[in-house]
Amino acid sequence: xRQTVALIVDAYRELxxxxxxxxxxxxxxxxxxxxxxxNINDHGLIIFxxxxxxxxxxxxxxxxxxxxxxLVLGVDIWLTWAATILALVxxxxxxxxxxxxxxxxxxxxxxxxxxxxxxxxxxxxxxFVGLQVGAFSAASFIVLAIRGQxxxxxxxxxxxxxxxxxxxxxxVCVLLGVLTRSTLTAxxxxxxxxxxxxxxxxxxxxxxxxxxxxGYVRERIERRIENEERNLIAAQKTxxxxxxxxxxxxSQKKIETFRQDLRENAAxxxxxxxxxxxxxxxxxxxxxxxxxxxxxQRWLASTSAIHGSNPEYERALTEDEPRxxxxxxxxxxxxxxxxxxxxxxxxxxxxxxxxxxxFEIAIVSLAAWIFCRRxx
Amino acid sequence: xxxxxxxxxxxxxxxxxxxxxALQGIQMHVRRGEIFGLLGPNGAGKSTLVKxxxxxxxxxxxxxxxxxxxxxxxxxxxxxxxxxxxxxxxRYLTGRQTLEFFGAMANVDRKTAKRRASELLETxxxxxxxxxxxxxxxxxxxxxxxxAQAMINDPDLIVLDEPTDGVDPVGRREIRDVLLRxxxxxxxxxxxxxxxxxxxxxxxxxxxxxxxxxxxxxxVEELTRAQQQYEIELVLSDPIASRPxxxxxxGQLGAAMEEKQTTxxxxxxxxxxxxxxxxxLDCGTLPGGAWVxxxxxxxxxxxxxPEIMQPILDRLRAAxxxxxxxxxxxxxxxxxxxxxxxxxxxxQPLLPGSGPAMAxxxxxxxxxxxxx
Numbered sequence: 063x064r065q066t067v068a069l070i071v072d073a074y075r076e077l078x079x080x081x082x083x084x085x086x087x088x089x090x091x092x093x094x095x096x097x098x099x100x101n102i103n104d105h106g107l108i109i110f111x112x113x114x115x116x117x118x119x120x121x122x123x124x125x126x127x128x129x130x131x132x133l134v135l136g137v138d139i140w141l142t143w144a145a146t147i148l149a150l151v152x153x154x155x156x157x158x159x160x161x162x163x164x165x166x167x168x169x170x171x172x173x174x175x176x177x178x179x180x181x182x183x184x185x186x187x188x189x190f191v192g193l194q195v196g197a198f199s200a201a202s203f204i205v206l207a208i209r210g211q212x213x214x215x216x217x218x219x220x221x222x223x224x225x226x227x228x229x230x231x232x233x234v235c236v237l238l239g240v241l242t243r244s245t246l247t248a249x250x251x252x253x254x255x256x257x258x259x260x261x262x263x264x265x266x267x268x269x270x271x272x273x274x275x276x277g278y279v280r281e282r283i284e285r286r287i288e289n290e291e292r293n294l295i296a297a298q299k300t301x302x303x304x305x306x307x308x309x310x311x312x313s314q315k316k317i318e319t320f321r322q323d324l325r326e327n328a329a330x331x332x333x334x335x336x337x338x339x340x341x342x343x344x345x346x347x348x349x350x351x352x353x354x355x356x357x358x359q360r361w362l363a364s365t366s367a368i369h370g371s372n373p374e375y376e377r378a379l380t381e382d383e384p385r386x387x388x389x390x391x392x393x394x395x396x397x398x399x400x401x402x403x404x405x406x407x408x409x410x411x412x413x414x415x416x417x418x419x420x421f422e423i424a425i426v427s428l429a430a431w432i433f434c435r436r437x438x
Numbered sequence: 439x440x441x442x443x444x445x446x447x448x449x450x451x452x453x454x455x456x457x458x459x460a461l462q463g464i465q466m467h468v469r470r471g472e473i474f475g476l477l478g479p480n481g482a483g484k485s486t487l488v489k490x491x492x493x494x495x496x497x498x499x500x501x502x503x504x505x506x507x508x509x510x511x512x513x514x515x516x517x518x519x520x521x522x523x524x525x526x527x528x529r530y531l532t533g534r535q536t537l538e539f540f541g542a543m544a545n546v547d548r549k550t551a552k553r554r555a556s557e558l559l560e561t562x563x564x565x566x567x568x569x570x571x572x573x574x575x576x577x578x579x580x581x582x583x584x585x586a587q588a589m590i591n592d593p594d595l596i597v598l599d600e601p602t603d604g605v606d607p608v609g610r611r612e613i614r615d616v617l618l619r620x621x622x623x624x625x626x627x628x629x630x631x632x633x634x635x636x637x638x639x640x641x642x643x644x645x646x647x648x649x650x651x652x653x654x655x656x657x658v659e660e661l662t663r664a665q666q667q668y669e670i671e672l673v674l675s676d677p678i679a680s681r682p683x684x685x686x687x688x689g690q691l692g693a694a695m696e697e698k699q700t701t702x703x704x705x706x707x708x709x710x711x712x713x714x715x716x717x718x719l720d721c722g723t724l725p726g727g728a729w730v731x732x733x734x735x736x737x738x739x740x741x742x743x744p745e746i747m748q749p750i751l752d753r754l755r756a757a758x759x760x761x762x763x764x765x766x767x768x769x770x771x772x773x774x775x776x777x778x779x780x781x782x783x784x785x786q787p788l789l790p791g792s793g794p795a796m797a798x799x800x801x802x803x804x805x806x807x808x809x810x
Contacts, residue, residue, distance in 0.1 A: 064542050064547070075530050164523070168540065170493055173512050174543065
């Protein structure tokens with residue numbers, strides 16, 4: 063225990079010595095203080111005293127607004143991207159520096175097992191993010207309470223969530239640091255893996271969204287077929303033979319065309335499912351960075367508050383064609399995107415965090431095995 | 439298991455990547471309460487051996503004990519202090535924090551570590567720098583703090599790898615004094631150093647490691663005495679003309695002398711008396727077994743026993759030969775070292791990778807282990 067405490071104190075001293083730690087803390091303070099400059103009223107947003115009219119702002123609850131502000135600006139942008147990159151840069155050198163000759167000898171010659179030493183160093187390496195997120199959450203809690211008059215205790219959920227999220231990347235960084243003994247290589251390859259993970263997530267979302275969208279198309283085609291079948295029955299009852307034949311023939315052709323569309327749509331859906339299945343498997347094996355951070359949304363703001371179902375989109379679904387809503391997008395695109403987000407947010411936490419932690423355990427075990435077996 | 443031994447190594451071997459044989463069956467004994475010096479040229483395997491003892495390197499094979507426990511027994515390291523070569527302390531710690539931190543890592547309680555840190559900083563002359571970050575220290579200062587770090591747990595055995603590297607002469611003397619005081623307190627000091635003269639000054643026993651083998655081991659006195667000889671310089675107006683007379687005297691003493699071609703000494707080896715190509719070199723053996731060489735005005739007898747010398751001197755005087763000088767010549771540790779690390783066949787230093795014949799060469803020179 064004495065050795066573990068010494069390593070924790072040492073890790074704190076090391077952080078304290080690093081300029082990047084203080085720079086990150088100052089930038090965090092700037093982000094938190096920016097919350098003070100943002101306010102809402104019935105007419106819109108007020109950003110640093112300047113009014114920005116936003117329609118229907120009166121409908122938005124003040125507490126929800128500040129929760130969203132914390133989620134989007136504080137968590138999604140600052141903590142999970144900017145601060146994470148700074149944290150990686152700051153902590154990636156811990157193991158490569160440790161493994162240099164003359165340094166590692168001092169530690170390994172002490173009465174502490176290699177595994178215990180490795181794990182102690184690993185967990186103390188997470189101290190950077192723990193302290194940063196802790197300070198950020200506490201400051202955000204106070205600022206949001208002052209500004210928004212709301213006590214959002216949920217902001218403290220950011221501490222375990224961001225810590226777990228960061229540990230997915232940090233374990234890879236540690237493995238690369240132990241393998242290559244190069245800080246730069248560890249940082250670059252970790253960021254590359256992070257981009258790959260984000261890419262897999264984005265493509266998986268796209269294929270899932272495509273499935274939903276193709277489902278809406280199928281609903282429409284089926285409805286058209288039903289309508290046309292009704293038209294066909296009506297046409298068959300037409301008295302005048304020539305007209306009847308013409309109508310029946312027209313309806314039958316249309317039905318055949320729709321059925322062809324339906325077959326093509328079924329092939330598209332099967333294709334979507336196949337690709338989605340593969341990407342889902344890849345995601346299951348990889349750490350789920352985006353979905354872990356999205357846990358904040360589940361707990362801090364209800365899904366409907368963030369991605370509330372738009373009744374206009376629901377109505378548009380009953381129409382023959384989706385409505386265009388601008389920027390080349392239509393109501394089906396929006397609805398599919400919402401359904402995708404909802405499905406992703408509804409995934410079990412055991413899958414999101416559990417499988418990611420299994421990945422982390424595997425990577426840390428490999429790094430520990432290399433660390434313990436190596437000669438220095 | 440011998441309880442008198444602080445380090446008792448048997449068959450310690452290390453092969454890197456299945457190809458590089460860094461250590462090839464080391465046998466070494468260090469008594470409790472002595473200062474032991476480990477010598478050897480670069481690449482001899484000294485650091486590997488030290489690192490195996492300190493569990494930094496995993497041995498391919500290792501039998502033996504450190505402080506009575508098998509090699510690699512981690513809890514025993516709480517009783518061992520270690521200063522690695524070119525050590526790197528965390529730059530963000532002060533000297534005092536460094537000692538306290540590594541004290542905690544050695545399982546020393548906080549209060550004791552604080553007290554010992556102050557004492558040791560004073561001992562190594564770093565009290566005035568105690569609260570400065572080690573990043574600002576000079577090499578010599580780092581060595582001093584490193585030594586203090588190795589002593590923070592009041593170890594029974596202290597292993598020092600090049601402790602005086604970068605330290606000025608005053609500092610070296612202080613470090614030597616610290617080590618001598620440790621020996622007085624019954625502690626064992628294991629020194630790995632290139633500074634042979636320093637080792638000679640303080641080591642009770644030394645071992646010379648050459649390409650993964652122990653080439654010599656014993657007390658400095660024993661190892662150097664084994665090579666002791668007497669050199670007689672005669673007063674000869676014409677050494678060439680007087681050669682038959684000198685050989686006649688040596689023949690009367692029972693030495694059958696044969697002329698040998700003078701061969702140059704291997705690089706680094708010190709001639710016991712100045713060789714010169716103009717005088718023939720005659721060699722023989724006295725009835726007692728001591729070898730004898732004659733060259734010009736010099737006669738060299740391979741013995742450290744003054745009694746053997748008396749009849750030789752008498753005979754020389756009786757033959758009318760005047761003696762200018764009689765000098766007992768004793769090898770220094772450096773001579774011994776050079777002799778151990780020079781390949782007798784090639785006259786070249788035995789450097790790492792200098793050929794596969796090394797194992798045979800060293801094995802052929804039966805290691806001279808003197809361990810009374």
